[in-house]
Structure formats: structure tokens, C-alpha cells
Amino acid sequence: MEGLFSRFFYFSRDSLMCENIPVSDIVKKTGTPVYIYSKSAILEKINQYKEAFKDYPTLICYAAKANSNISVLKIFQENGLGLDIVSGGELYRGLKAGFNPQKIVYAGVGKTDEELKQAIEAGILSFNVESLMELDVLDSIAESLGKKANVSIRINPDVNPKTHPYISTGLKKSKFGIDMEDALKAYRTASKKKNLNIVGIHCHIGSQIMDVSPYREAVEKTVELVFKLKKEGINLSHIDIGGGLGIKYRPEDSPPSPQDLAEMVIPIVKETGLKLIIEPGRSLIGEAGILVSQVLFLKDKGEKHFIIIDAGMNDLLRPAVYNAYHHILPVEKKGETVTADIVGPICETGDFFAVDREIDNVSRGDYLAVMSAGAYGFSMSSNYNSRPRAAEILVEKDSFHTVRKRETYEDLIKLEEEVM
Numbered sequence: 001m002e003g004l005f006s007r008f009f010y011f012s013r014d015s016l017m018c019e020n021i022p023v024s025d026i027v028k029k030t031g032t033p034v035y036i037y038s039k040s041a042i043l044e045k046i047n048q049y050k051e052a053f054k055d056y057p058t059l060i061c062y063a064a065k066a067n068s069n070i071s072v073l074k075i076f077q078e079n080g081l082g083l084d085i086v087s088g089g090e091l092y093r094g095l096k097a098g099f100n101p102q103k104i105v106y107a108g109v110g111k112t113d114e115e116l117k118q119a120i121e122a123g124i125l126s127f128n129v130e131s132l133m134e135l136d137v138l139d140s141i142a143e144s145l146g147k148k149a150n151v152s153i154r155i156n157p158d159v160n161p162k163t164h165p166y167i168s169t170g171l172k173k174s175k176f177g178i179d180m181e182d183a184l185k186a187y188r189t190a191s192k193k194k195n196l197n198i199v200g201i202h203c204h205i206g207s208q209i210m211d212v213s214p215y216r217e218a219v220e221k222t223v224e225l226v227f228k229l230k231k232e233g234i235n236l237s238h239i240d241i242g243g244g245l246g247i248k249y250r251p252e253d254s255p256p257s258p259q260d261l262a263e264m265v266i267p268i269v270k271e272t273g274l275k276l277i278i279e280p281g282r283s284l285i286g287e288a289g290i291l292v293s294q295v296l297f298l299k300d301k302g303e304k305h306f307i308i309i310d311a312g313m314n315d316l317l318r319p320a321v322y323n324a325y326h327h328i329l330p331v332e333k334k335g336e337t338v339t340a341d342i343v344g345p346i347c348e349t350g351d352f353f354a355v356d357r358e359i360d361n362v363s364r365g366d367y368l369a370v371m372s373a374g375a376y377g378f379s380m381s382s383n384y385n386s387r388p389r390a391a392e393i394l395v396e397k398d399s400f401h402t403v404r405k406r407e408t409y410e411d412l413i414k415l416e417e418e419v420m
């Protein structure tokens with residue numbers, strides 16, 4: 001197991017393996033670009049979270065946005081997790097995957113009337129409400145359906161999670177949640193609404209968080225508010241602290257563990273006696289997936305050397321949007337290295353996976369694996385440049401299954417209508 005990136009993606013005699021299968025055996029059958037997920041890696045993360053939070057009543061709601069493939073969702077559902085959703089589409093997927101609505105929480109600053117209606121009818125555990133106007137609308141839709149909606153207020157604790165600015169969500173200037181000063185008012189308003197049932201409080205400060213200390217500040221502020229509410233006779237059942245734990249993108253990264261998170265937050269939440277909800281996404285699935293692509297061409301431009309591969313920013317957007325680092329490994333190791341930009345076929349300069357990266361000296365036809373691509377990979381992919389979206393494969397020990405077929409050219413136009 002030399003050249004180990006994780007227990008589930010490692011080299012055996014110069015061949016990259018996923019669990020017990022050489023990645024090259026998979027891609028020769030499936031073609032590229034292709035996402036490959038390790039089920040055992042996902043199960044290991046689930047168990048780490050369960051173990052870390054086992055001594056405190058906690059519901060782990062997987063954040064569907066990280067990877068919403070129905071077979072992936074089923075793994076979380078079958079292992080007793082709940083679901084954190086952000087759209088009607090995610091509600092639909094969640095119900096199809098068999099999640100109990102009483103384990104579904106729903107955040108998002110812009111829920112449509114139709115989405116609110118569907119989630120009220122499903123009877124979800126909590127609407128994590130992000131504005132006063134949403135409270136009013138939710139109440140009137142619930143009234144029109146003759147039902148009650150369970151609500152929590154998503155507060156914005158104004159905490160800096162020390163991550164990329166595009167994925168910091170708990171700062172005052174961001175669009176998310178209701179500011180601390182207005183949160184009391186929001187609860188008072190909610191408590192007067194006949195069709196709302198106050199169940200909890202929610203916050204989510206950001207994503208890819210590599211140091212758990214910002215959680216302390218956010219959870220302390222949340223708990224302070226819980227006590228203020230109690231004084232006013234507003235009693236809650238749970239505190240939802242969102243997701244955000246970071247993962248390993250570089251081999252040398254050492255992200256905090258679920259245990260680190262539990263040790264930081266449980267002692268603070270304990271004072272309230274309320275149940276805890278957490279919403280991890282990336283940390284449950286990110287390291288469990290890779291994107292494999294084939295080398296199309298090599299190109300030398302004097303100072304710059306380019307490796308052009310058949311995956312593009314439409315398949316994995318993170319480097320283009322956040323300048324994110326993803327480690328890239330050869331599927332078959334050769335030994336000698338070159339320094340190159342690894343780029344996709346799309347007509348955008350931002351269509352790159354790595355810049356000036358030292359990498360194995362690959363040839364046309366070789367395969368490269370973009371590591372830690374299980375979260376916000378396929379789920380953010382698109383058909384830009386009319387590229388069919390990649391296939392998704394789930395590996396478990398010695399076998400693998402296609403959990404999403406590669407799209408075809410027919411799929412690209414099937415919803416379009418020709419106007420004569």
C-alpha cells in the first residue's frame with residue numbers, strides 16, 4: 001500500500017486501486033470521464049460520526065447538496081441518518097431514497113411556494129427559516145393546507161469560519177440567516193403564528209472548515225439565544241449547528257475529525273439539554289470519490305507544458321470557481337515526472353484542474369485520477385459546451401455498479417422543442 005492517499009484509494013504495484021479493484025479495470029469498462037465512489041469509505045465516515053456523537057442525542061442529517069445520487073443517499077438512509085435539503089428536488093430525491101420526513105431539515109434563502117407546500121405536505125422535521133418574510137409565507141401556506149409547519153430560525157452568528165470567502169455563510173454581510181439582533185423578534189413573530197410550530201434553532205457558518213474553534217463561537221452565541229428564548233417562554237427541542245467540517249485535499253492536510261467537532265460542541269450544547277442536529281456533507285463523501293479522466297493530448301508551449309484531459313470544468317467546477325486544489329494521481333504510475341498545467345477541453349481559460357503541477361509523465365491515452373472529488377463534484381456538474389455528464393460508479397470491495405449512466409447526445413436535447 002505504498003503511495004497511500006487513503007485506505008480506500010491506494011497504489012498496489014503502481015496501479016491505483018479503489019477498495020479491491022484496480023481503477024484501470026473499471027475505467028476500461030465505463031469509459032471516461034467517470035466518478036468512482038468507494039462505499040466502504042462512506043461507511044467509515046458514517047461510523048466515525050456515529051461514534052463521535054454516540055454519548056449525546058444527535059441526529060446526523062447528511063447534506064444532500066454534496067452528492068445527491070440516489071444510491072449514495074440510500075447508503076445514508078440505510079444507516080439511520082437524516083437529510084439536510086435545500087430544494088424541492090432534494091426533497092424528492094430524499095423521499096425516493098426512503099428517508100423518514102421526520103428526519104429531514106430544509107434550509108435555503110429562497111424556497112418557492114411550491115417547494116414550501118411540498119415539504120409541509122411531506123411533514124418534515126424542520127424548516128430552517130432564513131427571513132421574516134419566509135415565516136409569513138410559510139404560515140399562510142400551512143394555513144391554506146390546514147397543516148402546521150415545524151420551524152427553526154436560521155441565525156447568522158457573524159462568525160468567521162476562516163475558509164474561502166465564497167463558502168463562508170455565517171458572516172453578517174452574507175445572505176444567509178437572520179442576524180442575532182433580529183432573531184428574537186423572528187421567534188416572537190413565529191410564536192404568534194397559528195400554523196407554525198417552533199422546534200429548534202439553526203446555524204451553519206461555512207464549509208471546508210479546517211479548525212473547529214469558529215464552531216465554539218457560533219454555538220455559544222446560539223446557546224445564549226436559546227436561554228433568552230426560554231425566559232420568554234419559547235422552548236425548543238433541538239439545536240442544529242449545520243455542517244462544514246473540512247477534508248483532505250492535499251496529502252499533507254489534516255482536517256479536524258468528527259471527534260474534534262463533538263468535543264468542541266457537545267459540552268456547550270449540553271447546558272441546554274436540547275437534542276443536537278449536525279449537517280455534514282463534504283466530510284461524509286468528499287474523500288470517498290474520485291474523478292477519472294483520460295489524457296487526450298500533450299502540448300508544449302516553451303515555458304508551459306499542458307496535459308489536456310477529457311474531463312472539464314463542467315464535470316468538476318471547484319478549481320475554476322474557488323481555485324480549489326485537488327490532488328491528481330496517475331492511474332498507472334510511471335515514475336518520471338513533469339511540471340504541467342492539467343486542463344480540460346472547454347473553451348474557457350478557467351477550465352483547469354491544476355496549474356504548474358509536478359505530475360507523472362503521462363502519455364496520450366493514460367488515465368489520471370482527480371482525488372477528493374466525491375463532494376460538490378457531480379452535484380455541481382453541467383452540460384456546458386454540450387458535454388454529456390459523466391457516469392457515476394459505486395465500488396464495494398470486489399465489485400462495482402453503475403449508479404448513474406453516462407448521458408448521451410440524445411439526453412442533451414430530449415427536453416428541447418424545435419420551433420419551425
Ligand SMILES: Cc1ncc(COP(=O)(O)O)c(C=O)c1O
Nearest residue numbers: 063204207243244279280281282
Ligand atoms: C445549511 C447547510 N448545511 C450543511 C451544509 C453542508 O456543508 P459541508 O458540505 O461543508 O459539510 C451546507 C453547505 O455548506 C449548508 O449550506
Ligand SMILES: N[C@@H](CCCC[NH3+])C(=O)O
Nearest residue numbers: 065167207208318375376
Ligand atoms: N460547493 C462548495 C461548497 C458550498 C457548500 C454549500 N453550502 C465546494 O465545492 O466547496
